[in-house]
Amino acid sequence: MGSGIAQICATKGLDVLINDRSADLLDRSMQSIRKSLQRLTQKGSLSKETADEALGRIRTETSLEGLRHADFVIEAVVEDEAIKRNIFQTLDKVTSVHTILASNTSSISITKLGAATSKPHRVIGMHFMNPVPLMKLVELARGQHTSGQTFEACKGLAEFLGKDVATSQDRPGFLVNRVLIPMINEAFFCLMEGVGSAEDIDKGMRLGTNQPMGPLRLADFIGLDTCLSIMKVLHNGLGDSKYRPCPLLQSYVDAGWVGQKAGKGVYQYDQEHQKDART
Template sequence: MTVKEIMVIGAGQMGAGIALVFARSGYEVKLYDADIEALRRGKQYIEKVFEKDIAKGKMEADTKEKALNRLQLVVDLEADPITADFIIEAVVEKLEVKKEVFRKLDELAPTHTIFATNTSSLPITEIAAVTGRAEQFIGMHFMNPVPVMKLVEIIRGLETSESTCQTVQELTEALGKQDVEVKDFPGFVSNRILMPMINEAVYTVFEGIASIEDVDQVMKLGMNHPMGPLQLADFIGLDTCLSIMEILHEGFGDSKYRPCPLLRQYVQAGRLGKKAGRGFYTYSD
């Protein structure tokens, strides 16, 4: 299947990043969000990344303008007929919210349209089941920040067809990224490994073994990680980390995935990380 037009649902950091890489790669892109302020921030983010690329000599000014001209902001899904060949969702990491998004899209989108979810941990098969096109449904998990990170996890649901998987692999290659196909299990590969590490780092602080800064220093200097696990958690969002740990804990029923009480307490306090100005660290604008 030839894909010409992309629609991205959700203009947060992940959605805006996904829209950016598609527009930069020559696709016509519609970025949807019911919140017009979220759309404004999303476009500002895209423009900021492009400006940085120009400053570094990675992009020409006219290339930026062409990419922005391929990007259209949408605040009402029903105002005009959906014409996208491929729709990817990047809304909040909550199962029922994602299901509701795809129920609506299934009614509005053309029958040939492929659906993808950028979920980092939720079951692809279960989300696909709310649509009438499970064979055209797939997981396409981008890494954050999307414009920089090369990996895309591709996750087939039980009914995902070979042609759908091949189309998404070709899209990934067209974006200059590398795909890894994984099975539909909680957390897939990336977060099944990453989140328990972050959770264990939180436990070392909770149990008084080391300070926040020292835990991160051990992983940066001792394991050569570019960023410590607690700083990384702040960038991901502590609410997102907690949600994924709960999904792993429920999905596998194994106590090793039990979220650290301190992580839960930080989320309850509104200390959600960089986006809230405070998590394990404090951030200014």
């Protein structure tokens, strides 16, 4: 998702620095952006000139020190609270006092992430939907310390990027995943209990509720490991047994069947699907 966020920012004329822990991951990110821009130009959604200019605005770096002069940082690492807190502690040290620190987290407390810094008033949740260049929504979540100025600046950036904004309180799962992930979890319970096949569960939700993608196929697209992490945040954070992760979902993740990016989840994917997901 970080690649998608970088792409839309660069397309809108912003200078972008992508940071990751290795040059190989950064190369994959740039390959993903090039392929995405190429698809948009082929469809006529974007001119080749705009795509080329966007690529020219993107730099990559493996050190967080490169963010020292950034005005706005959007963190988009794995959905793990400990990892995110560690990154926010580091960002707090290397960025300017005026820098806004946003997290693309889909479930983790913004208040906790802000508390890991010396400027929690400048920490906010900015949850993009995947795939970022195509999905219109950005979900904003204010922590206990988030200032009104930070919120308005983040809202302004989202709207500048052409997104519609929904605002959530700082609660586990926020709005979208508070509703979506339990639906996916229940689909796994239906599959585990033999209520229906994966194909029929997905067909029922697609054709019966007019969803573009069934919940099990969507889970593969999101990543079963990510779905499980969010479900655990809901279960632990809200303390309600209705958020208990389905054992079958846990079993798939334990087996490494985490969805399209791994080549196998609920469904089997060919090598081309697998390659696209990883890049």
